[in-house]
Amino acid sequence: MARARKSSAVARIPDSAAAPAMPEPVIDLGKTCGIREGASLKQQLLAVLEAADPVAIDPTAIERIDTAALQLLFAFERDRAAAGRSVAWRAPSAAFAQAAATLGLRLGGNAAAAQ
Amino acid sequence: MALEMSQFHEAFFEEGFESLDAMEQGLLKLDPNAPNSETINSVFRVAHSLKGGSGMFGFTEITSFTHTLETLLDELRSGRKAVSSGIVDLLLKSTDVLRGMLQATQRKTPIDQQVVADLQFDLEQLVAQGPSAAAASQPAPQPEPEPEPSPPPAAAAAAELKPEQLAHPAGTTWRIELKPNERLLVLGNDPQRMLAELAELGDLERHVDTAAVPALADIDPEVCYLSWRLELNSQVTQEVIRSVFEWAEGDCELLIEAQPGSVAPAAEPEVRLPAAAEAAAAVPAAVREPPAASAEPPGALPAGAAPSAEARSASPARAETAAEPPKSATSDSNSIRVSIEKIDELMNTVGEIVITQSMLMQFAQGGDAASLDRLRTGLGQLERNVRELQDTVMRVRMLPISFVFSRFPRMVRDLAQKLGKQIELKMTGEQTELDKTVLEKIGDPLVHLVRNSVDHGVEAPAARLAAGKSAHGTVYLDASHRGGNIAVEVSDDGAGLDKDRIQAKARERGLIGAGDVLSDEQIYELIFLPGFSTAEKTTDVSGRGVGMDVVRRNIKSLGGKINISSERGRGSRFVITLPLTLAIVDGQSVTVGSESYIVPLISIIESLQVKPAQVNSLSGRGEVLSFRGDYLPIIRLHEVFGVEPRTRMLHEGLVVVAEGDGRRVGLFVDDLLGQQQVVIKSLETNYGHVEGVSGATILGDGSVALILDLPGLIRDASTRAAA
Numbered sequence: 060m061a062r063a064r065k066s067s068a069v070a071r072i073p074d075s076a077a078a079p080a081m082p083e084p085v086i087d088l089g090k091t092c093g094i095r096e097g098a099s100l101k102q103q104l105l106a107v108l109e110a111a112d113p114v115a116i117d118p119t120a121i122e123r124i125d126t127a128a129l130q131l132l133f134a135f136e137r138d139r140a141a142a143g144r145s146v147a148w149r150a151p152s153a154a155f156a157q158a159a160a161t162l163g164l165r166l167g168g169n170a171a172a173a174q
Numbered sequence: 175m176a177l178e179m180s181q182f183h184e185a186f187f188e189e190g191f192e193s194l195d196a197m198e199q200g201l202l203k204l205d206p207n208a209p210n211s212e213t214i215n216s217v218f219r220v221a222h223s224l225k226g227g228s229g230m231f232g233f234t235e236i237t238s239f240t241h242t243l244e245t246l247l248d249e250l251r252s253g254r255k256a257v258s259s260g261i262v263d264l265l266l267k268s269t270d271v272l273r274g275m276l277q278a279t280q281r282k283t284p285i286d287q288q289v290v291a292d293l294q295f296d297l298e299q300l301v302a303q304g305p306s307a308a309a310a311s312q313p314a315p316q317p318e319p320e321p322e323p324s325p326p327p328a329a330a331a332a333a334e335l336k337p338e339q340l341a342h343p344a345g346t347t348w349r350i351e352l353k354p355n356e357r358l359l360v361l362g363n364d365p366q367r368m369l370a371e372l373a374e375l376g377d378l379e380r381h382v383d384t385a386a387v388p389a390l391a392d393i394d395p396e397v398c399y400l401s402w403r404l405e406l407n408s409q410v411t412q413e414v415i416r417s418v419f420e421w422a423e424g425d426c427e428l429l430i431e432a433q434p435g436s437v438a439p440a441a442e443p444e445v446r447l448p449a450a451a452e453a454a455a456a457v458p459a460a461v462r463e464p465p466a467a468s469a470e471p472p473g474a475l476p477a478g479a480a481p482s483a484e485a486r487s488a489s490p491a492r493a494e495t496a497a498e499p500p501k502s503a504t505s506d507s508n509s510i511r512v513s514i515e516k517i518d519e520l521m522n523t524v525g526e527i528v529i530t531q532s533m534l535m536q537f538a539q540g541g542d543a544a545s546l547d548r549l550r551t552g553l554g555q556l557e558r559n560v561r562e563l564q565d566t567v568m569r570v571r572m573l574p575i576s577f578v579f580s581r582f583p584r585m586v587r588d589l590a591q592k593l594g595k596q597i598e599l600k601m602t603g604e605q606t607e608l609d610k611t612v613l614e615k616i617g618d619p620l621v622h623l624v625r626n627s628v629d630h631g632v633e634a635p636a637a638r639l640a641a642g643k644s645a646h647g648t649v650y651l652d653a654s655h656r657g658g659n660i661a662v663e664v665s666d667d668g669a670g671l672d673k674d675r676i677q678a679k680a681r682e683r684g685l686i687g688a689g690d691v692l693s694d695e696q697i698y699e700l701i702f703l704p705g706f707s708t709a710e711k712t713t714d715v716s717g718r719g720v721g722m723d724v725v726r727r728n729i730k731s732l733g734g735k736i737n738i739s740s741e742r743g744r745g746s747r748f749v750i751t752l753p754l755t756l757a758i759v760d761g762q763s764v765t766v767g768s769e770s771y772i773v774p775l776i777s778i779i780e781s782l783q784v785k786p787a788q789v790n791s792l793s794g795r796g797e798v799l800s801f802r803g804d805y806l807p808i809i810r811l812h813e814v815f816g817v818e819p820r821t822r823m824l825h826e827g828l829v830v831v832a833e834g835d836g837r838r839v840g841l842f843v844d845d846l847l848g849q850q851q852v853v854i855k856s857l858e859t860n861y862g863h864v865e866g867v868s869g870a871t872i873l874g875d876g877s878v879a880l881i882l883d884l885p886g887l888i889r890d891a892s893t894r895a896a897a
Contacts, residue, residue, distance in 0.1 A: 090302060094359055095241070097395025108390055123245065123301075125364050127395055134390040161369050163380030163402065 083147065085115040088155075094127040104135045114139070115147040116167070118155040126162060133164055186227045187280045191273065193220040195580055198269045201262055202583040209250070209257040217265070218247040224272065225362040226421060235285055236275050241362060242297045243268050249301060261300065266584065267293055345376065345409045347433035353401040358425040360396050369402070371418045376408025405433070514610070517571055524564050525853035525872075531556050532874030568609070568758070575653045575662070576604035578617050582624055586649060589628045596646045597632050603653035608660045612752055615732055616662065619725040623664040623748050624649060626722075631668035631746055641743060643667070656751070659734075665747035671740040673697050679706070698738040702726045730835065730885065733759070733776055759854055761871075763847040763879060764830060767817040770879040771843070772852055772871060777884040779831040779838065781846055786825050796891075797824075799840040801831060809891045810842045814866060815880075820844040834884025839891065841882075854881060865890045 084107050092100065107114045116132065118124070136146045148167030151159075159166050197220040200213050221244045228236035243265070249255040271293050278285045350372070354365060372378050380402060387399040406415065415430055422428075535553050579601050590597040608616075632638075632647030639645055652663040673694065680686045680700045692700075700706060704723040729736050734752035753759075753776070761772035762781075788800045789808070798805040808829065812819035821827050821844065829840040852871035857864060857880075868883035 091245075094396055095238070101390070101393060101395050104390060125359075126366050126398060126400065127359050130387060130398065130400055131390070131393060131395060133384060134387050134393055137384070137387070138390045158366055161366050161373070162400065163369075163382040164384075164400075 083113045083115050084110055085117050085149075087117045088121050088124065088128075090120050090122045091124075092121060092128040093123065093125040097127045097131065100128060101131055104131060108135065108138060109142075110144075112144055113147045114144075115149055117149040118151040119149050121152045121155040121158075124155055124158045129159055129162060129164055129166070132166055136166060183231060183280075186231060187276055190224055190227065190276045193224055194269050194273050194276070196220055198266065198584055199580060201265050201269070202587060204257060204262055206257045206259045206262060211251070214247065214251045214257070218244065218251050221247055222362065222421065229361045233275075233279050235287075235290065236272070236279065237362070239268075239272065239275065239290055239294055242294050242301070243272075244362070246297050246301050255300075264293070264296060264300065268297065345407050348404075348406040348408065348412070348415060349429070349431050349433050350404040350406060350415065351402070351427070351429040352404065352419070353427040354398040354422070355425055355427065356394075356397045358422060359398045361425055363422045363425060365398065365400070365402065368418050368422065369404070372404065372406055372415070375410050375414065375418075376406050378407075379405040512570065517567070520567050521571070521853075524560070524567050525855070527560050528564065528853060529872045529874070529876070531560050533876060536874050564758075569607070571610050572607035573610050573613055574605045574607050575613065575616075575660075578613055578620060579604050579651055579653070581617075581621075582651060585621070586624065586628055589625065593629065594634060595628070595632055596635055597628055598646055598648045599651065600648055601651045606653040606655060606660060608653075608752065612660075612732055615728060616750070616752065619728045619750070620651075620662065620664065622722075622725050623750075624651065627664055627666040627668065627746070631666035631670075633669050637669075641669075660752045662750045662752065663747060664750075665745060667745040670742045670744055670746050671698060671701070671738070672742070676700050694740075695738075698740065701738075702736075733774065758851050759881065760849065761852050761881065762830070762849050763873070764811075764828075764841075764843040765820075765845045765847060766811045766815065766843050767819045769815065769817050770847065770873060770877065771811065771815075772879050772881040773830055773832060773841065774868075774881065774884070775849060777832045777834055779833055781828055781830045784824050784829050784840075789824055799829060799831075801838075801840065804838070806831065806838050806840045807891065808840045808842055809887060812842075814887065814890070832884050834886075834888045837888050839884075839888055841887075852879070852881065 086103055086107065088100075089096075116135075139146055146167070151167065197217050200217040200220070204210065204213050204217075221240050225237055225240035225244055228234075228240065246255075246261075246265075250257055250261070255261075271290055275285050275290065352365065352368070354363075358365070369378070369380065381404070383401045383403065384399075386401065387393070393399070408415075412430055412432075419426070419428055531553065534549075534556070537549075582601065583599055586597055586599040627649045632649065633641070633643075635645035638647060648667050650663065650665045652661075652665075654661050654663075676697050677686070677692065677700075680703075681688055683706075685700065685703060685706075686692065702722045702725075704721060706722070726736055729750055729752070732752055734750055737749045737751070738746065739749075740746035759772070760775040762775055762778055763770050763772055765771075784799060789797055790800065790805070791797050795807070797808040799808050808824070810819075810822075811817075812822075819827070824842060827842055827844050828846060829842055830846075831838060831840050833839075854869040855871055857867060857870050860870075864880075866883055866887035867880045868886070869881045870878050871881060873879050
């Protein structure tokens with residue numbers, strides 16, 4: 060029985076990213092977000108780095124996220140902030156909040172840093 | 175930098191295979207109903223070290239697979255997912271796949287991608303399923319679980335802290351600086367894990383330094399740019415803190431020191447305490463010790479005060495150490511790896527010494543009495559020393575039989591599952607040691623016997639219950655020393671051998687006459703005949719081509735024997751008796767003319783002077799000796815080897831009754847010399863194969879004596895007689 064390799068749960072950017080009339084671009088982080096997904100996550104983030112407000116990141120479903128991915132998200136938010144743009148965070152899952160707190164990283168304002 | 179890594183590959187593979195064995199054993203011990211967190215941890219550690227090692231060497235397929243495996247194990251370890259027998263099965267399968275991947279990588283053959291992908295898919299599915307029902311009852315967002323139920327390794331260590339690992343009860347404030355280097359993440363070490371483990375040791379304050387994180391476009395997603403300054407208030411010692419970073423050793427810069435002013439650890443409870451605090455204060459903050467150097471508590475001044483230059487950065491040389499999995503993950507035994515060639519060389523040398531010694535001994539036989547006496551004393555001592563040396567070297571070759579036993583738990587489990595039986599395997603005497611050569615050759619026969627016990631011995635649960643036994647069958651494996659031999663026993667509490675059926679089958683095949691009455695032993699003997707099987711149908715469990723005849727032949731070729739006992743309805747017992755080593759044999763030296771030969775003692779039944787009346791000549795079949803109601807063919811060694819004997823008259827010489835392959839013969843020789851241990855030298859390597867000779871040895875006088883191979887000799891003689 061031939062099985063397709065499961066594409067690990069990395070996010071798709073809804074087509075809306077290119078369509079100005081559509082709602083804000085959302086980057087859904089999926090369930091698992093780690094070093095293996097790092098390169099593709101980086102590309103997704105870069106694609107919307109310069110996008111006008113608002114860009115949303117959705118960590119709602121996250122069950123595991125590692126330092127490599129958090130680091131990318133941190134840089135994304137920081138770089139956008141430096142350019143005067145914001146990031147809208149959807150409600151983070153407990154796993155996401157915990158991972159960020161473990162590292163002492165502040166992401167999405169205080170939402171993730173609460174310990 | 176192009177570091178020559180290939181030289182470490184072999185070590186990685188060897189460690190890898192060992193780790194997998196350890197992992198398999200761990201998994202087999204894992205009871206889904208009562209999972210032991212330490213077992214899960216140890217399995218996790220194995221996966222983790224494999225991942226680290228393979229990442230190190232760029233074996234990306236293995237890294238990727240172990241990563242998935244590790245993710246699942248982490249779920250189990252943290253209690254987010256409950257252990258089930260399905261998961262254990264999957265994990266066992268993973269060890270098989272990993273073993274295959276390691277083998278393929280080692281042999282530089284392609285990895286079976288499909289198998290790997292399928293299993294990885296299954297594992298990922300499991301991980302993706304989220305918390306299992308059993309584990310889901312715990313509140314999901316529970317962050318880092320308390321030390322219960324299955325803490326990560328370092329936390330486990332913390333949970334089991336011995337008093338001496340605890341510093342001052344008031345606690346110490348430890349300053350920890352962690353700066354991962356570029357490879358840390360690629361090697362599968364996530365600072366998250368370390369920080370979480372630290373947080374379990376006490377109050378942890380974290381300051382993350384993000385200054386080094388480049389612009390998003392310039393980030394390499396696999397490099398960790400973050401670094402941390404931490405303050406940990408805890409009662410534990412520095413060693414415990416360091417153990418958190420054990421896996422990252424060499425892949426990060428690490429500084430651990432007690433805060434000045436806080437209570438220093440009680441590792442060295444002398445008056446030095448203030449000095450320790452001073453020393454810690456004196457160390458400039460910029461100085462970072464590598465973990466290895468920080469093994470001593472600050473109380474030991476030099477470690478902190480004099481960090482070496484090479485220690486400052488994670489040099490490539492340090493990085494190599496990361497390839498070695500933590501010791502605890504593989505084995506705790508103090509052992510070194512020695513190549514067999516080296517040991518064999520050593521063995522040879524010892525053999526030479528033995529020869530020299532006996533040569534000197536012969537010199538000492540004549541000459542003047544006084545000096546000879548001293549010579550003899552000295553030689554006696556030499557003999558003793560040499561024997562000790564011989565024993566020692568032999569022990570180096572010895573390995574515990576657990577090397578062979580270790581494959582059985584898995585095998586029995588799989589077989590029992592396949593056959594729908596409930597079988598427990600009980601093993602004892604795993605530490606019994608025997609020669610590596612013997613060990614390697616005993617594996618297959620044992621596999622066959624154990625398989626037989628599982629397949630034919632232990633009954634199906636229903637049949638067992640019907641027979642008034644518990645549904646659970648037991649297969650026992652035992653090894654023990656018995657005199658100069660090793661006895662390995664395979665027994666079960668199954669149905670026992672069915673004597674009637676064996677006899678019926680033998681009659682049917684014309685192996686015994688219709689009216690023959692056989693003793694139990696003779697009946698059991700029948701199952702060793704080639705092609706003999708009473709099983710109604712061969713299953714793929716027992717129909718694998720190796721029959722009991724092969725089992726016996728293999729055991730005989732090792733100079734051993736196998737005995738069977740069995741009781742109907744109670745079970746059967748197979749006892750294999752083996753010599754400790756194949757390198758030395760107890761032999762009887764015999765002379766024929768001017769030549770000496772060695773007859774292995776194990777094959778000698780007795781030696782006797784024959785009367786002419788005991789010998790009959792059969793036309794065309796040579797001579798036979800009437801011996802205890804039996805007729806034995808006589809093999810005249812002088813004819814076999816073409817030497818001129820002292821006598822050709824049977825009653826003037828001696829006949830050695832010996833056995834080989836279950837057949838007895840009389841060997842006609844001139845004389846018996848004595849019994850001695852002889853070191854076997856291979857005739858094949860030094861000369862060539864000779865039928866009827868298993869090897870040669872060098873005697874005290876420097877002459878070569880051939881060691882007789884009875885089975886070969888008998889085969890040879892019967893073809894001669896037939897010709």
